[in-house]
Amino acid sequence: MLWLLFFLVTAIHGELCQPDAENAFKVRLSIRTALGDKAYAWDTNEEYLFKAMVAFSMRKVPNRETTEISHVLLCNVTRRVSFWFVVTDPTKNYTLPADEIQSAIRMNRNRINNAFSLNDQTLEFLKIPSTFAPPTDPSVPIWIIIFGVVFCIVIVAITLLVLSGIWQRRSSPSPVMVNDDKEHWINTIDFGNFRTCDHSDMKGWHINDTFMTEDERLTPL
Numbered sequence: 001m002l003w004l005l006f007f008l009v010t011a012i013h014g015e016l017c018q019p020d021a022e023n024a025f026k027v028r029l030s031i032r033t034a035l036g037d038k039a040y041a042w043d044t045n046e047e048y049l050f051k052a053m054v055a056f057s058m059r060k061v062p063n064r065e066t067t068e069i070s071h072v073l074l075c076n077v078t079r080r081v082s083f084w085f086v087v088t089d090p091t092k093n094y095t096l097p098a099d100e101i102q103s104a105i106r107m108n109r110n111r112i113n114n115a116f117s118l119n120d121q122t123l124e125f126l127k128i129p130s131t132f133a134p135p136t137d138p139s140v141p142i143w144i145i146i147f148g149v150v151f152c153i154v155i156v157a158i159t160l161l162v163l164s165g166i167w168q169r170r171s172s173p174s175p176v177m178v179n180d181d182k183e184h185w186i187n188t189i190d191f192g193n194f195r196t197c198d199h200s201d202m203k204g205w206h207i208n209d210t211f212m213t214e215d216e217r218l219t220p221l
């Protein structure tokens, strides 16, 4: 009779903790990657510590203060360590909701990592994002904003430099262009294309035209 009850209980346990079962979480450990030569073997004592850490985390959740180590079930433990776990209610009749387990694990992630000398990369709760994931999201836009502002300032500074360079070069003629005749000089600078036909023109007309073209040239800038 007792054996029958025992088999019944283990059968229920087997059903509750299964790969991809409802409220079941997969855990993957890379002890050798994390600790190298100091790696420890994953045995039943380590499993007990894991169950204790999960029970400890669950006991901090409201209405789950009565969680015991025996309510945490492990199954399908592989040699290159991975396993599934569920947390049952005190009657061991059903598993506790996944979101409660998820928040409990996230709240105590550092304590659990420290218990096994592992970190978020070497102790993976496959469906539970690590605690440090959310804070990194807002910091990226801030970095981009700062970069954008600096980039814009640099672009504006370069544009101003180039514009002032062009303006200076146009307002003060280079010595190479200066000829013997002052009237000719104006024509050489401003109407290089009309050099051949400008000698017969009146001086006043030249000056007026020079100012006009100066304005016209500045407006597109």
Ligand SMILES: *[C@@H]1O[C@H](CO)[C@@H](O)[C@H](O)[C@H]1NC(C)=O
Pocket: 019, 075, 076
């Ligand atoms: C998990 O373990 C059970 C029993 O130990 C076995 O029947 C099942 O095939 C295993 N599942 C996987 C995905 O390894």
Ligand SMILES: *[C@@H]1O[C@H](CO)[C@@H](O)[C@H](O)[C@H]1NC(C)=O
Pocket: 091, 092, 093
């Ligand atoms: C499961 O829960 C029901 C009530 O919800 C109860 O009657 C039954 O005895 C429980 N089974 C076990 C094995 O605890």
